[in-house]
Amino acid sequence: MAGLMNLGQIVTRLEKTIHGEIAAGNYGAFLEKDGAGFKGQVKLTGFKNGEIDLSEYSWTYQVGLRGEFQKIYMIDESEKAEWTDLTPDASPSTFTWYKTFFDAPNGENPVALDLGSMGKGQAWVNGHHIGRYWTRVAPKDGCGKCDYRGHYHTSKYHIPRSWLQASNNLLVLFEETGGKPFEISVKSRSTQTICAEVSESHYPSLQNWSPSDFIDQNSKNKMTPEMHLQCDDGHTISSIEFASYGTPQGSCQMFSQGQCHAPNSLALVSKACQGKGSCVIRILNSAFGGDPCRGIVKTLAVEAKCAPSSTTSSSQL
Template sequence: MHATEGSVETVSLGTKHPSKPLLWTENWTAQVFGDPPSQRLADDLAFSVARFFSKIGTLVNYYMGTNFGRTGAAFVMTRYYDEAPLDEYGLYKEPKCGHLRDLHHVLRLSRKDAQVKFRGVEYFLPRHSVRSAHAVKLAKKFVFQNAMDLKAGINHLALLFLTVGMPDSGAGLEKKYSGIDEVMIQGLNTGTLDLTVNGWGHEVGLSGEKLGIHSEEGSSCVQWQRLKRYFDAPTGNDPVALDMSSMGNGLVWINGECIWRYWVSYLSPLGQPSQSVYHIPQAFLRLKNNLMVMFEEHGGRLGDISIVTVKRDNICIFVSEYHPAHIKSWARQDSQIRVIAIDVKPSATLKCPEKKVINQIVFASFGSLMGVCGNFTVGNCHTPQAKILVEKLCLGKRSCTLPVSHQAYGTDLNCPGTTGTLAVKAKCSRRNAKANPSR
């Protein structure tokens, strides 16, 4: 690919050799850098992927990334990219996930499977594979100055420092340096004393890590006061996370696994930490007596750390009667794409996660709508009949399919400015929860 800096859709697509596959290795589903990351519309993302495959594209990687332990790159937070169709908790990021799922269904209709022979072995390649990828490209340098008291004669100077990630990308990687670069003592009668090449002795790692004090066995080697706790895992299968808003800067181990470095004391230009809630993979947890060990550099309020579960209980739809029917209304038959649905008209489907049902219709309207999920607003064409019909068809069910037409909701097709759009926001809850219709 003849690529320059920037996204793929801003450059000419092509390969130097027509026999080589065309790969989109990093499809940024949002702007990576900045606080907060700028969002990218799902339809814009899907359009760019469709255009890529129309240019004989072979594979697209949706960019994502989470760094556990010490695997993060320089000055990159643990959740350094969480705008992919599948988020860091393994949950669907809507509407991106659903929109792209439908797109790839379209691509499967338009392409055939392939049988490839590689090094004497036959391989079956499914149509249009989709993968995930991650990478980081950031490094910074700073100067630390502090007053010190010196005595006559020999003075011993020891420096304790931690690198916030390591360089892992870019040209000349083998020449990049991490850690302390220069050490100088200023203000002496004889001028500045350069200690950079003064025969330093280096001890890599922390003594606590070498003693294994973050593990069950090694934790008895030291006297603990505040930064060692036991906790039970929350019930259920929802992803688990720690809210670290009350802490400063350090590392956390869960049952001996270093899961992330947190830095909530460093505020972004918006005056907020870039990340304050940190995911604990279920594979690291036990039902009872999970050991949490922290190395905190700045101090904080350990008692205010909270264990939370992550849910995706707010679901939305935004569909116009001018949209085409669902892609599954067509199928490939005898090398032809044929209509298989009885009624080829647009429809809208709400669907809750497993073991949950639609408990409340927060918003429903048909006509001219604006906004995004969680912030829908009605225009000049609106009907209260929409909410009544949606509650009738959806409350108490895990999923429901809604008509998208002005006849179904009793609206005036000739209303000035109408877009014939249905927008719904619903809440999901456990099956045993009492339904709560909106009034």
């Protein structure tokens, strides 16, 4: 046991030394060939038959993972790997491969993989690489003994519906820092808020152009720009939270009226869009009862809410 304790202490010191010696240059082209390891005398002690001198040994970086080379994230290759069952009370483990199967959520809404319980790593679904996930963000003022989750962090990652089948979808993770895989979830997502901002100076919708319009430079002046609002399939515009035709300020979910504002903006947009799956609003003074401020380029800004609905329709103002 004493030898094991000494070995553990040596390994800990080795890890600290490696971080201290090579952390400044731990990335870049041909990293595996450029000064790997550290210089100095390194010995492992505490063994019954003496010590092991590693000072003359060659150091190198391992490029890639054996699991990646074996492609254990693929459905067929995954069965060849030696997996062990995981219990809910298992301690978080670093540098670990995880595998599970899940059913696709019903409906056609976008699907998201919630990895908020994990730390940092990579994810694959049915052999498709979602990419790296990194839910932890270090605060600007540094971090000692603290949780690395900042106020802004990404925990949900999109899974294209085309990658999924109705059931038995393979999810494979390689976790680097440790996490709680039993808290991972798959959810369908729908857009609840939609915004748009279109001015008189914007080009008209492409669908309104004809081949001759691309030749005639004055065609743009003959057509009216339009705002198109549309909720996800199976959803309708339940309410108009903001609408201003004039010189609105701000951005989505932070719009505010400017010095120029058509008072009937909210009522007109609500009448044209509320209860519809989609609507089109023409950016035209006459559509809002006249010019609210002459000599100024007007803009229409709208924020709308979407909600599930059994039927959808479209409308135009």
